[in-house]
Amino acid sequence: MSLLNPSNGWWTALAVLVAALLVLVTFVKYTRLWLVLLIGLVPVLGVWTFVKAPEWGLWFPEDVSTHGKGMDQLFYMIMWMVTFTFVLTEVALVWCVFRYHEKVPGKSLFTHGSHKLEMIWTAIPAVALLVIAFAQIGTFKRIKFENHWPTGGPYSAQKPIAHVIAYQFAWLMRYPDENGSFDSVDVVESPFDFVVPVDTDIMFHLKSRDVLHSFFLPNLRLKQDAVPGMTIPMWFKATKVGEYDLICAELCGWGHYKMAGKLIVKSKADYDAWLAQKRAELKSNGKADLSNMEEGQ
Amino acid sequence: MSVPQPLRGRLAIAAGLSGLLFVACSEPRRPELSYTLSANSKQLLADAPTAQAQLLGTLGMLFGSPADPSYAVPEEWIDDERNPNSGLAEMSEARQAELVAANQRAFATAIAHVEKGEFALVAPAREALDLQADWAPIRAGYDEIAAGVKKGTKTQADLDKYVAENKADALALFTDWYPSLRESAELYRTQCLHCHGTNGDGKGSTAPYLSPAPRDYQRGAFKWTALNDKARPRRADLYRVIENGVNGTAMLSFKRFSPTQLEGLVDYVRMLSIRGETERRLAGSFDADEGFKIEAVQEEYLDVWSSWDKSDAHVIAYDGEVPASTPEVIERGRVLFNDATGANCVSCHGVKGRGDGASAMEVDPETGKPVLKKDDWGNQLSPRDLTGGIYRGGDRPIDLYRRLYAGINGSYMPAHSTIKDPQGNRKVTDEDLWAIVHYVRSLAQGKRL
Ligand SMILES: [Cu+2]
Numbered sequence: 001m002s003l004l005n006p007s008n009g010w011w012t013a014l015a016v017l018v019a020a021l022l023v024l025v026t027f028v029k030y031t032r033l034w035l036v037l038l039i040g041l042v043p044v045l046g047v048w049t050f051v052k053a054p055e056w057g058l059w060f061p062e063d064v065s066t067h068g069k070g071m072d073q074l075f076y077m078i079m080w081m082v083t084f085t086f087v088l089t090e091v092a093l094v095w096c097v098f099r100y101h102e103k104v105p106g107k108s109l110f111t112h113g114s115h116k117l118e119m120i121w122t123a124i125p126a127v128a129l130l131v132i133a134f135a136q137i138g139t140f141k142r143i144k145f146e147n148h149w150p151t152g153g154p155y156s157a158q159k160p161i162a163h164v165i166a167y168q169f170a171w172l173m174r175y176p177d178e179n180g181s182f183d184s185v186d187v188v189e190s191p192f193d194f195v196v197p198v199d200t201d202i203m204f205h206l207k208s209r210d211v212l213h214s215f216f217l218p219n220l221r222l223k224q225d226a227v228p229g230m231t232i233p234m235w236f237k238a239t240k241v242g243e244y245d246l247i248c249a250e251l252c253g254w255g256h257y258k259m260a261g262k263l264i265v266k267s268k269a270d271y272d273a274w275l276a277q278k279r280a281e282l283k284s285n286g287k288a289d290l291s292n293m294e295e296g297q
Numbered sequence: 298m299s300v301p302q303p304l305r306g307r308l309a310i311a312a313g314l315s316g317l318l319f320v321a322c323s324e325p326r327r328p329e330l331s332y333t334l335s336a337n338s339k340q341l342l343a344d345a346p347t348a349q350a351q352l353l354g355t356l357g358m359l360f361g362s363p364a365d366p367s368y369a370v371p372e373e374w375i376d377d378e379r380n381p382n383s384g385l386a387e388m389s390e391a392r393q394a395e396l397v398a399a400n401q402r403a404f405a406t407a408i409a410h411v412e413k414g415e416f417a418l419v420a421p422a423r424e425a426l427d428l429q430a431d432w433a434p435i436r437a438g439y440d441e442i443a444a445g446v447k448k449g450t451k452t453q454a455d456l457d458k459y460v461a462e463n464k465a466d467a468l469a470l471f472t473d474w475y476p477s478l479r480e481s482a483e484l485y486r487t488q489c490l491h492c493h494g495t496n497g498d499g500k501g502s503t504a505p506y507l508s509p510a511p512r513d514y515q516r517g518a519f520k521w522t523a524l525n526d527k528a529r530p531r532r533a534d535l536y537r538v539i540e541n542g543v544n545g546t547a548m549l550s551f552k553r554f555s556p557t558q559l560e561g562l563v564d565y566v567r568m569l570s571i572r573g574e575t576e577r578r579l580a581g582s583f584d585a586d587e588g589f590k591i592e593a594v595q596e597e598y599l600d601v602w603s604s605w606d607k608s609d610a611h612v613i614a615y616d617g618e619v620p621a622s623t624p625e626v627i628e629r630g631r632v633l634f635n636d637a638t639g640a641n642c643v644s645c646h647g648v649k650g651r652g653d654g655a656s657a658m659e660v661d662p663e664t665g666k667p668v669l670k671k672d673d674w675g676n677q678l679s680p681r682d683l684t685g686g687i688y689r690g691g692d693r694p695i696d697l698y699r700r701l702y703a704g705i706n707g708s709y710m711p712a713h714s715t716i717k718d719p720q721g722n723r724k725v726t727d728e729d730l731w732a733i734v735h736y737v738r739s740l741a742q743g744k745r746l
Pocket of ligand 1: 167212250251252
């Protein structure tokens with residue numbers, strides 16, 4: 001059951017809850033209890049939605065890549081750090097509201113700031129950032145460093161399986177002709193469908209014809225902006241046969257929503273057959289349409 | 298009740314926010330749709346308001362309404378057991394099997410739940426109105442027994458028995474599903490209507506902002522088919538356009554819907570087209586003194602249908618192998634392309650194929666200035682810039698060959714297979730056409746990105 005389905009009663013329930021709370025804080029005098037409840041609700045709801053998200057189908061899509069594990073681990077690491085900080089600061093906030101809601105008798109403190117405190121709250125995030133920076137090196141290197149091809153050497157030196165071209169508003173995959181040339185009338189074109197063999201290191205060139213687009217394969221945790229004028233080599237390895245989303249993750253104009261393609265992962269044999277069939281189609285003389293017809297189509 | 302001053306602002310915000318939330322969460326609004334008369338009929342019948350109502354009523358009888366579209370079935374079809382209301386009957390068995398497989402993929406979640414007997418978790422697609430309606434009684438029976446189990450009046454065994462008895466029917470609902478016209482009209486409403494319009498006249502609310510304009514189906518003319526002689530499209534032609542979109546235009550690919558749903562859309566586009574054509578003919582045959590002839594209605598209706606039935610005979614195919622694209626062939630193509638006494642592509646597409654040839658212009662009778670020629674729908678149309686490598690009708694050589702062979706239906710690009718010299722021989726032979734195709738494809742080379 002998806003929370004995002006508008007006919008779902010959940011949304012209405014949430015709307016009623018929020019509306020009720022808003023009306024309450026408007027009419028009811030701010031009592032300490034109300035404020036603590038209201039502010040305390042933020043971390044509780046925040047954490048609760050995260051815990052529930054996978055159940056609602058709002059969590060990560062299935063990972064079918066060799067990149068995915070490292071990316072997800074990084075994500076979870078950062079999420080735990082953020083969750084810890086979030087809960088900590090929220091608790092502090094609730095405590096302050098509770099403790100200092102009524103004016104504490106006595107004279108207020110006047111301060112110009114504290115050098116020591118500033119050192120602390122600069123140093124802690126700096127350390128956190130450093131930790132993240134070091135933690136991600138391995139993953140980043142494996143996915144994006146030019147000279148890291150699984151079997152050694154720079155991956156930009158590999159032969160691309162295809163050129164992936166983004167333009168307003170489509171994806172066009174161009175596969176080389178039999179001689180490996182991309183500048184030929186026998187190039188195989190596959191609009192919207194990026195077909196690749198499974199369990200194979202795939203290297204491709206990403207380009208854009210017009211504006212910024214972003215090549216995004218959620219199931220492979222792979223995302224890269226397509227920049228006009230640049231040829232960007234990229235690689236991945238899909239580990240499961242199937243059809244996955246390929247979407248544009250950069251608002252690129254009115255037809256952005258049209259840029260929904262597919263990554264189609266086939267077995268090696270099926271892939272070869274597909275490519276052979278596409279090549280044969282270039283030589284089609286149209287008779288195939290006639291024989292289809294005889295079957296009654 | 299008086300509200301303290303500082304709280305008023307907050308109250309307004311609270312009211313506004315909750316209002317917005319309620320709007321966002323409420324069921325989407327579904328305006329009642331109805332077919333209307335085309336601008337053409339309104340113009341032809343401008344002086345006869347009763348005839349307008351008559352025409353609309355007749356069309357309603359033949360095609361129903363957007364909420365419940367269905368064809369009138371003539372008597373001879375009943376005898377032949379021909380049912381125009383479902384495209385499924387027109388398909389080969391192989392295709393039908395493909396659609397079953399496609400349903401199994403598209404409804405995988407629902408089917409898995411049915412298999413496990415989890416009837417409560419099955420949710421048919423939102424657009425599939427009839428599927429929902431067919432599913433409802435099975436689900437209701439299940440819910441009733443499940444409630445009984447909770448209350449203790451029924452046992453788990455009863456529930457299991459019900460599931461076992463109904464499983465096969467429930468599975469068949471999903472695997473054998475083929476959208477009715479009503480269901481396809483619903484999908485059309487959410488996906489296509491804003492461009493192509495309720496009547497399929499290409500006058501949806503987005504249309505004024507698009508160039509080229511969305512297709513008006515009402516003339517029965519479609520551009521990107523595999524056919525000669527301006528024949529009505531085959532199912533396969535429409536299917537290809539809807540599946541892949543029209544490259545370089547606002548017409549997008551609808552691959553994200555299942556093949557079964559796309560076939561349903563083909564059915565519905567065809568219906569809008571047949572309705573539009575029938576309307577055009579009836580409005581054209583209206584006589585101010587005699588009104589509409591009742592016999593004419595059936596005749597025109599069947600006639601329009603028959604023009605759609607015969608399309609298969611018009612598929613363009615080439616006898617023999619496609620010539621290879623060697624440099625010599627490409628060079629020959631270049632010469633032919635520029636040959637002013639032969640193919641003369643240059644007259645429209647320009648020397649470099651940039652689409653800037655002089656023949657594409659005509660003189661505007663009102664202003665006396667040169668303007669682009671128009672297509673059959675009255676939209677200005679420029680010859681394609683061939684250096685971009687974007688072909689609307691498909692990018693395989695055979696697709697371009699078909700464009701050159703038959704011209705582009707509805708546009709002023711001529712059918713080059715019909716250009717004859719004084720002796721009556723074809724000026725541009727099939728081999729010439731292939732050479733030109735290879736040359737045209739080479740124009741985009743290296744610039745294609
Ligand atoms: Cu984009």
